[in-house]
Amino acid sequence: MQRVDRAGRERYCTAPSPRSAPTSTFTTRTSIAATTLIHARLGILATTVYALLLCGCTPMQPVRNLPLTMPTLAKDSVTLDVLFVRYPADDQDFTGPVWDEIDELHFSQEARLRLTGNGIRAGILSGPLPMAIEKQISLAEKPTEKDESAPESVELDKQPRMKRRLLRLQAGRRSNILTMGETQRVPEMSLLMLGVDGQPKGRTYREVLGLFAARAFLNGDGGARIELIPELEHGIAQKRFVPGEGMFKVEFGPPHEVFTELRIAADLTQGQFLVVGAVPSRPGSLGYRFFTEEKGDVPMHKLLLIRLAQSELDDRFSEVDAGDGSKEQIKTLDVMVNTHENSPGRKR
Numbered sequence: 001m002q003r004v005d006r007a008g009r010e011r012y013c014t015a016p017s018p019r020s021a022p023t024s025t026f027t028t029r030t031s032i033a034a035t036t037l038i039h040a041r042l043g044i045l046a047t048t049v050y051a052l053l054l055c056g057c058t059p060m061q062p063v064r065n066l067p068l069t070m071p072t073l074a075k076d077s078v079t080l081d082v083l084f085v086r087y088p089a090d091d092q093d094f095t096g097p098v099w100d101e102i103d104e105l106h107f108s109q110e111a112r113l114r115l116t117g118n119g120i121r122a123g124i125l126s127g128p129l130p131m132a133i134e135k136q137i138s139l140a141e142k143p144t145e146k147d148e149s150a151p152e153s154v155e156l157d158k159q160p161r162m163k164r165r166l167l168r169l170q171a172g173r174r175s176n177i178l179t180m181g182e183t184q185r186v187p188e189m190s191l192l193m194l195g196v197d198g199q200p201k202g203r204t205y206r207e208v209l210g211l212f213a214a215r216a217f218l219n220g221d222g223g224a225r226i227e228l229i230p231e232l233e234h235g236i237a238q239k240r241f242v243p244g245e246g247m248f249k250v251e252f253g254p255p256h257e258v259f260t261e262l263r264i265a266a267d268l269t270q271g272q273f274l275v276v277g278a279v280p281s282r283p284g285s286l287g288y289r290f291f292t293e294e295k296g297d298v299p300m301h302k303l304l305l306i307r308l309a310q311s312e313l314d315d316r317f318s319e320v321d322a323g324d325g326s327k328e329q330i331k332t333l334d335v336m337v338n339t340h341e342n343s344p345g346r347k348r
Helices: 023-056 109-117 131-141 286-291
Strands: 002-004 010-012 077-088 120-125 162-170 175-180 186-194 200-218 224-233 238-243 248-253 256-258 264-268 273-278 300-311 317-321 327-331
Touching (some): 077 131, 120 286, 162 200, 175 286, 175 300, 186 286, 200 300, 224 273, 224 300, 264 273, 273 286
Antiparallel strands (some): 077 162, 186 200, 224 264, 273 300
């Protein structure tokens, strides 16, 4: 198309294309689709909020009504109830009457002499606890009365009358029971030991931690054999080789003094206690060091009580063939006779 301007010159102008006309219709359709999508999203949001509000008003079931199942232990494990009871060294109830109710003849005479010579006393307790121990436990659980007018003080070095913990052991696996240096290692300790040959020998240790290496072995009748071996961990940490399963393991830690000749092994049924304490007349011995605290004016003794609380292995009930193809459970009674039962010197 030609046009002539005022100066008489011809100019060419492009005419509008007929295909550009539907542009406005396409824009209108796009706007309608976007508006519809927005309305749909708002509708979904409103429905979700309304549903949440309804759920917030619905009363919920209390947690205490939900059925809870007790955790089960492995079939080759036991649960031990470990207690430490502290008492003054001049408490006459502990030095005499308590041990009258404890069966020390569970162990052989050779084992008793070896333990006593190194200041350790051990025995089995069946039935209720002696009154002196019950008294200490009740005093530990009873809150002390406070004087409101007196200023509040905190005794950091004061130890509780009783400590208690549950110890779960797999058969044959080791676990440590600390007896000395629980909060802080003993800087220096002189120890007098009575050897297997009956000859005394002495040694001085530094940075000492005393413990029992505890293991449990299942008997199969609902009971377990509890084994304690005293050990001393002393000195600074260093690399050492420890024998393992067909090989040596490299461990990094303080040296260990293991007293295998003082091993304590007792067969317990559920509810029985293994009681271990010190011989007060053997100062400087291993048992005296393990179970005596000499911080205050009056030394404090400790008594270790280990109760077999639960055993997961009991093969007294076994399945047999009833003859018609079904299985029937019968109870098999294994009569276990200990040599100490027939000992003429056994206490009654």
